[in-house]
Amino acid sequence: MNKKAQISKKIIYNLVGSIIDEIIQIRRKIHSNPEIMFKEHETASLIRNYLGKLNLQILKPYIETDTVGIIAGAGKDPGANTGANAATGKTILLRADIDALRIEEKTSLEWTSRNKGYAHLCGHDGHTAILLGAVNVLSQLTEYFCGNVKFVFQPAEEGGGGGKILVEKGILDDLPRVDEVYGLHAWPGVKKGCFESCKGTLMSAVDDFSIEIKGKSGHAAMPNLAVDPIVTAAYVITALQTIVSRNSDPIESVVVSITSLQGGTLTNVIPDSVIMKGTLRYFKKEKQEFFRNRIEEVVKGICNANNADYLFNFEPLYIPLVNNPDSVDFLGKVIKNLFGDGFWSNSAVPTTGAEDFAFFLDKRPGAFYRVGLGLDHPSLHNSLFDFDDTILENAILSMCGIALNALGCDISE
Numbered sequence: 001m002n003k004k005a006q007i008s009k010k011i012i013y014n015l016v017g018s019i020i021d022e023i024i025q026i027r028r029k030i031h032s033n034p035e036i037m038f039k040e041h042e043t044a045s046l047i048r049n050y051l052g053k054l055n056l057q058i059l060k061p062y063i064e065t066d067t068v069g070i071i072a073g074a075g076k077d078p079g080a081n082t083g084a085n086a087a088t089g090k091t092i093l094l095r096a097d098i099d100a101l102r103i104e105e106k107t108s109l110e111w112t113s114r115n116k117g118y119a120h121l122c123g124h125d126g127h128t129a130i131l132l133g134a135v136n137v138l139s140q141l142t143e144y145f146c147g148n149v150k151f152v153f154q155p156a157e158e159g160g161g162g163g164k165i166l167v168e169k170g171i172l173d174d175l176p177r178v179d180e181v182y183g184l185h186a187w188p189g190v191k192k193g194c195f196e197s198c199k200g201t202l203m204s205a206v207d208d209f210s211i212e213i214k215g216k217s218g219h220a221a222m223p224n225l226a227v228d229p230i231v232t233a234a235y236v237i238t239a240l241q242t243i244v245s246r247n248s249d250p251i252e253s254v255v256v257s258i259t260s261l262q263g264g265t266l267t268n269v270i271p272d273s274v275i276m277k278g279t280l281r282y283f284k285k286e287k288q289e290f291f292r293n294r295i296e297e298v299v300k301g302i303c304n305a306n307n308a309d310y311l312f313n314f315e316p317l318y319i320p321l322v323n324n325p326d327s328v329d330f331l332g333k334v335i336k337n338l339f340g341d342g343f344w345s346n347s348a349v350p351t352t353g354a355e356d357f358a359f360f361l362d363k364r365p366g367a368f369y370r371v372g373l374g375l376d377h378p379s380l381h382n383s384l385f386d387f388d389d390t391i392l393e394n395a396i397l398s399m400c401g402i403a404l405n406a407l408g409c410d411i412s413e
């Protein structure tokens with residue numbers, strides 16, 4: 001049997017070091033030109049231009065602004081001479097999201113958003129730059145690994161479910177078929193340049209819903225002749241709070257929030273209807289039906305008691321993001337080997353934020369992990385948020401480490 005491939009840390013560090021200035025410039029360029037879900041055309045062409053110089057196989061886009069490509073390993077497979085179990089190498093997927101948000105940026109940086117009303121306040125500019133860097137470095141190291149790296153620059157993470165669409169369209173099953181999936185998110189509140197994740201659920205599910213309470217309009221001075229949807233809506237909002245406090249396990253986190261309320265315009269008229277919108281978050285996929293039904297039961301009961309009618313619309317969005325425990329162990333080993341024990345924690349606290357990488361992890365083993373932006377960094381989606389370029393290097397190294405280790409190459413001192 002052939003020996004496993006070995007590469008020294010120094011080679012990888014040097015390669016990352018040689019491209020880091022260029023990657024920082026690219027990150028800032030993407031930051032200055034934020035594009036929102038499904039409209040990431042200039043971002044996609046910047047990505048494709050960069051990859052074009054690396055001579056890699058790029059697949060036909062699945063949804064216009066995605067870019068998916070392959071780095072084929074050229075290394076000798078250590079398993080190839082073992083007869084019946086001869087392996088040809090795995091395919092692992094590395095993913096970055098590329099879209100921005102519809103929020104006004106308030107930084108005064110040189111590379112601040114020049115698209116009014118849009119901004120990269122979730123660090124996806126950084127994620128894109130990290131994956132470009134990792135792809136560049138890995139494309140120079142193909143002799144060290146066998147199998148494939150399938151890399152994906154994914155549109156529409158912020159609400160559009162681009163990840164869900166790519167998975168439904170076959171990104172994991174199309175050849176080369178993907179065996180494992182990895183993605184990262186830059187994270188305020190984690191030590192700068194350090195990494196964390198956790199086994200099992202890291203991020204929650206999110207579903208949206210809307211409720212129209214239908215009453216009967218009338219003169220405000222004669223409420224007895226009307227059916228008041230505003231009073232009914234007030235009861236509904238209050239009663240919905242009991243789903244978290246009375247119906248769900250106190251050990252499990254659940255959020256039910258009404259975030260929009262519209263009805264009536266005048267002081268002397270009871271309106272016909274009130275429309276409210278809300279969001280639901282929870283950590284167990286199988287609980288969706290329970291919460292959906294519970295919300296509707298509460299609305300129905302209160303409307304009945306008040307002679308009102310209702311329309312209920314439930315929109316499932318993202319499922320919980322669940323990490324494979326073995327993949328998290330693997331990730332921990334990769335990070336500790338590259339940077340030292342202090343750079344890794346597998347006790348990341350799950351968040352009620354959602355992430356559509358969940359749809360990749362629903363179909364394949366793998367892990368989603370966080371790279372620290374520092375303890376005092378502005379929070380994600382804050383108008384003063386900017387990605388910290390000093391963590392790019394570690395993040396690129398982490399992705400290279402995952403790919404090399406997963407594809408049969410050991411990294412030595």
Ligand SMILES: [Zn+2]
Nearest residue numbers: 122158380381
């Ligand atoms: Zn975000």
Ligand SMILES: [Zn+2]
Nearest residue numbers: 122124157185
């Ligand atoms: Zn994000």
